Amino acid sequence: MEKYIDQILANNNRVIVPDFGAFIVKQRKPLTIVFNEFLQYNDGMLVDTLSKNEDIDRDNAKQKIDAFVKSVVAKLDRGENYPLGKLGVLVKSSSGKISLETEGTKKASKTKPEVKEEKTQEEKAKEEKTKVEKEREEKAQEEKIKEEKAQEEKTKEEKAKEEKAREEKTKEEKIKVEKEREEKAREEMKREQAARTTVSDTSSKHVYEPAATTLESRKKRNSKRNIIIWVVLILLINAILITGYFMYNKDLPAFFRKAEVEELPIDEPVIIEEDNYVTESYEDVTTTPDTKGEAPEEEIRTEDIPHATPIRQGPKYYIVAGSFSYEDNADNLVKDLKQKGYNAEKFGSIGNLHAVSYDVFSTRQEADRFLKTIQTELDPQAWIKKVD
Numbered sequence: 178m179e180k181y182i183d184q185i186l187a188n189n190n191r192v193i194v195p196d197f198g199a200f201i202v203k204q205r206k207p208l209t210i211v212f213n214e215f216l217q218y219n220d221g222m223l224v225d226t227l228s229k230n231e232d233i234d235r236d237n238a239k240q241k242i243d244a245f246v247k248s249v250v251a252k253l254d255r256g257e258n259y260p261l262g263k264l265g266v267l268v269k270s271s272s273g274k275i276s277l278e279t280e281g282t283k284k285a286s287k288t289k290p291e292v293k294e295e296k297t298q299e300e301k302a303k304e305e306k307t308k309v310e311k312e313r314e315e316k317a318q319e320e321k322i323k324e325e326k327a328q329e330e331k332t333k334e335e336k337a338k339e340e341k342a343r344e345e346k347t348k349e350e351k352i353k354v355e356k357e358r359e360e361k362a363r364e365e366m367k368r369e370q371a372a373r374t375t376v377s378d379t380s381s382k383h384v385y386e387p388a389a390t391t392l393e394s395r396k397k398r399n400s401k402r403n404i405i406i407w408v409v410l411i412l413l414i415n416a417i418l419i420t421g422y423f424m425y426n427k428d429l430p431a432f433f434r435k436a437e438v439e440e441l442p443i444d445e446p447v448i449i450e451e452d453n454y455v456t457e458s459y460e461d462v463t464t465t466p467d468t469k470g471e472a473p474e475e476e477i478r479t480e481d482i483p484h485a486t487p488i489r490q491g492p493k494y495y496i497v498a499g500s501f502s503y504e505d506n507a508d509n510l511v512k513d514l515k516q517k518g519y520n521a522e523k524f525g526s527i528g529n530l531h532a533v534s535y536d537v538f539s540t541r542q543e544a545d546r547f548l549k550t551i552q553t554e555l556d557p558q559a560w561i562k563k564v565d
Contacts, residue, residue, distance in 0.1 A: 178245045179261040181226050186210065186264075195219035195239070197246045198275065200264065210264060212277035215315045218323065232526070494544035495537050495562045496551060500530035507531035527562065535559065 178194075185192040186202055193199040199216035203209040219239075227238040249259050253269040258278075260266050265279035374393070498514060498521065501507045507523050510533045514521035520536045535551055538544040544561050551559045 178227075178242070179264055181223065181230065182261070183263055184230075185222060185226055189222070191216075192223055193218065193220050194223060194246060195242060197249070200277065210277060210279060212267065212275060213315060214275050215312065216319055218319070220322075220326075229528070234529075491539065493537050493539065493564045494541055495524050495532070495534035495564060496544060496548055497527075497560050497562050498533045498535050498556065500527050500532045502530055504531050507533050524562075524564070532562065534562070 182192050182194070182200055186200060190202045191199055193216050196217050196219075198212055198214040201211050201213055201216075203211050223242060224235055224238045227233070227241060228235050231238070231241075233241075249267065252259050253267060253275060256269075258266045258268050261277075265277045267275060268278050269275050373396070499507070499510055501510075504523075511521045511523050514533070514535060522534055522537070524532055524534050524537065526532055535556075536547060538547065541561075541563075548559060548561055
């Protein structure tokens, strides 16, 4: 754990160990680190670092940190010191206060002359007062940090509410527009019926009232019958077209597979920057060649694609095809690439995303050679992920 604490302190002035305390860089040159047992809230920095470096989720990372805290507290309670490598040694005093001793503080304590004279009551009171003031300042700082964090969460909630309100407003506007269209259509139908009724009235003025009523009812029946005939004709035409499509289109299964893939919930485009390459979601990868006017997928010959040699022990180089929050999307991409002749696989995760590769190699040279082929012929956004 001290390795990750040291790693965070290299770029930050503070790292908080949840439910234990905080290591704070007091000065850089010479490096002086102090321990504050009052800052114990979880700011997520240590959990995120542990999760990313050990490739585990946040819950497992939090459990590891809790186990580390228990072991440190147990050792300090037994009156033993807890070494933290380069950071120093954690020590618990007789009064129960935990502090961090570094080589600088040890040297200072060795060179400091011993003072045998007891301190006066006034000096002790000043020290106690200073200590209380420091504790108040630290508590005030902690409260301030909590308030800032609460304000950020409140701002996020307000933004989410605003977005939700906008979506609801947009839906209401759409519903309103659809209702207006329906009302206009009904009004037009009423006008047409009124016009037809007017024509029928002018042509049959000499007919007495009962005959006019009978004629109007006949026209309504004829109109309904014509509508039914048109509906039946449209259904028959559609049935003939669909039957012909099934009979003569050999690529129909692939069409349905594509439809099934598109019906799954596709992630919003996820961009991950690494090794100077960028990867996007499966939806963007499949549409990029068409929008840029490059060669269609049918022109790529699978026999020209260099395949990986048997993977030896050691680092592996994956040619990344995409990364998804939904695992179903990753599985669909693997299936699609294998049908095209690639040695595709779902090789783990990048952050919280499920990663898919075109192929895997044991040397960087083979991976670079394959990457150039993929970027030229299929996917300009492909990149290499090294896994030790």
